[in-house]
Amino acid sequence: MWNSERGCEAPKRGTISKKGRAARLGTAFRALIALSAARELQYRANFFASFLGAAFWLLMAVFTVSIFYEHTEVVGGWSFWEAAVLLGVFNALVGVVEGVLRPGIGSLPDEIRHGSLDLLLLRPIDAQLYLTFQEVDLWRIADVITGFALSAYALHHLGRTPSVGEVALFLVTFLAAVAILYGVWLTLMSLSFWFVAVENLSTVFDAVFEAARYPASAYPSALRLVFLFVLPIVWTTTIPASALVGRLSMSVAAGCLFIAAATLIISRAVWRLALRRYTSAGG
Secondary structure (H helix, E strand, O other), rough: OOHHOOOOOOOHOOOOOOHHHHHHHHHHHHHHHHHHHHHHHHHHHHHHHHHHHHHHHHHHHHHHHHHHHOOOEEEOOEEEHHHHHHHHHHHHHHHHHHHHHHHOOHHHHHHHHHHOHHHHHOOOHHHHHHHOOOOOOHHHHHHHHHHHHHHHHHHHOOOOOOOOHHHHHHHHHHHHHHHHHHHHHHHHHHHHHOOOOHHHHHHHHHHHHHHHHOOHHHHHHHHHHHHHOOOOOHHHHHHHHHHHHOOOOOHHHHHHHHHHHHHHHHHHHHHHHHHHHEEEOOO
16 A cells, blocks of 8 residues: 555655756646647647537527527626626636547546546656646637637627736636636546546536626526526636726735635635545555
């Protein structure tokens, strides 16, 4: 029996400076992305297929949202084109989930079940970083591009050009949204150390995240509280979109950054706790 948290990397930590560890992590990150790029570039036609698929599903999503506006001008205080801005942000985040989180962290249950996690933990690299970026579907960048294109088109229809400050605020809150999704996903997948299968949890995540394609104010108060503090999906789409349409206050933006930091800290703690109880496939 061996403790995976004190694997072969542990003895070196005391002799490597923080700057040195950061440099190693940066090198490892670039190498993992390069490997993913080399793998995906073998099938370049996939980009066009992904782009067409992303455009089709985005048009269907716009059509679905438009149905809610057939008999009203606003839903939750948001006009149709404001909701389209939000839908574009949602689509971009879907690209992040499907391109990075699902093929990376999403493979953790299979790694544990098949015993291949043991080999991963023996590598001289942070296991969480390696697991996150060991496989990236680069072609899902099509979802990000089409999502941002829809947001830009919707802003044009609104006759609104965000200021430099609003664009900066959008970028910061968008990255915070990515961090929140990553933290939630890592926490859910880490539960596979305790449970045999967590595929149903990923299905629940998908179902709940679908609610983020609509403004948070469109939901009843009880659901808004759940989406704010229990399953913090409100912070992932409504907040960045609010920055683009001029609805976001600095206090709410600060709250988004706080939620992102807290989610990352909690997910890292759950990950480390899970590794401490893991005793390898051989017991």
